[in-house]
Amino acid sequence: GEDVEQSLFLSVREGDSSVINCTYTDSSSTYLYWYKQEPGAGLQLLTYIFSNMDMKQDQRLTVLLNKKDKHLSLRIADTQTGDSAIYFCAELNQAGTALIFGKGTTLSVSS
Amino acid sequence: EAGVVQSPRYKIIEKKQPVAFWCNPISGHNTLYWYRQNLGQGPELLIRYENEEAVDDSQLPKDRFSAERLKGVDSTLKIQPAELGDSAVYLCASSSRVTITDTQYFGPGTRLTVL
Numbered sequence: 227g228e229d230v231e232q233s234l235f236l237s238v239r240e241g242d243s244s245v246i247n248c249t250y251t252d253s254s255s256t257y258l259y260w261y262k263q264e265p266g267a268g269l270q271l272l273t274y275i276f277s278n279m280d281m282k283q284d285q286r287l288t289v290l291l292n293k294k295d296k297h298l299s300l301r302i303a304d305t306q307t308g309d310s311a312i313y314f315c316a317e318l319n320q321a322g323t324a325l326i327f328g329k330g331t332t333l334s335v336s337s
Numbered sequence: 338e339a340g341v342v343q344s345p346r347y348k349i350i351e352k353k354q355p356v357a358f359w360c361n362p363i364s365g366h367n368t369l370y371w372y373r374q375n376l377g378q379g380p381e382l383l384i385r386y387e388n389e390e391a392v393d394d395s396q397l398p399k400d401r402f403s404a405e406r407l408k409g410v411d412s413t414l415k416i417q418p419a420e421l422g423d424s425a426v427y428l429c430a431s432s433s434r435v436t437i438t439d440t441q442y443f444g445p446g447t448r449l450t451v452l
Contacts, residue, residue, distance in 0.1 A: 267446075268343075323392075324393065327381070329378055
C-alpha cells in the first residue's frame with residue numbers, strides 16, 4: 227500500500243539551512259507535496275514537484291527528488307524562527323484523487 | 338480570495354453525544370475533502386465530494402459518521418454518537434478540479450475533544 231515516512235524532529239539555528247527528508251513507497255506517484263502546519267492552523271501548501279523533475283527551487287525552498295530511491299527532501303535556506311512548524315510530505319494516491327501524508331517533521335528554529 | 342472556512346474551531350463534547358462540523362470551500366471549487374488528523378499524525382482522508390456526489394467514502398466509518406454536501410457548495414460532517422477515539426482535528430479541503438495537477442487548499446480545522 228501507499229506509505230510516506232518522515233523523521234519526526236529537526237532542530238536548527240536561525241540562519242542555518244534545514245533539510246527535511248521523506249521516503250514514499252508508491253513508485254507511480256506523479257506529484258509529491260510539502261505542506262506546512264503552524265500551531266492551531268490548517269495545512270499550507272509550500273510547494274510540489276512533478277515526478278519527472280529532479281529539483282525545484284522556489285525562493286528559499288529547494289525540493290530534491292530521487293525517484294530511484296523514492297526519496298524527497300525539502301531544503302529551507304537561511305532558516306528563520308517563523309519557519310518553526312510541522313512540515314508534511316505527501317504523495318498523490320494511485321487514483322490521483324487524495325493525498326497520503328507522512329506523520330510530519332517538527333522543525334524547531336532557535337535564535 | 339477567501340480561503341476554506343470551517344466552524345466551529347473547537348468543540349468539546351461528552352461521549353455518546355452528537356456533533357457536526359461545517360465547511361465552506363473556496364468559491365468555484367467543486368471538489369471537497371474531509372480529512373481527520375489524529376494527534377502526532379498526518380491527515381487521513383475520510384470522504385471526497387465532486388459537486389454534491391460523494392465519490393470516495395471508503396474510509397468513512399459509516400456506522401457513526403455521515404456527511405452531506407447540499408447544492409455542491411457547503412458541507413457538513415456529522416458524528417453520532419461520538420466516541421473517545423473520535424478526538425482529533427477534522428480538516429476540510431477543496432480543489433478546483435480533479436486532475437493530477439489539482440492542488441488542495443485546507444481550512445484551519447475543527448479540534449474535537451470527546452470526554
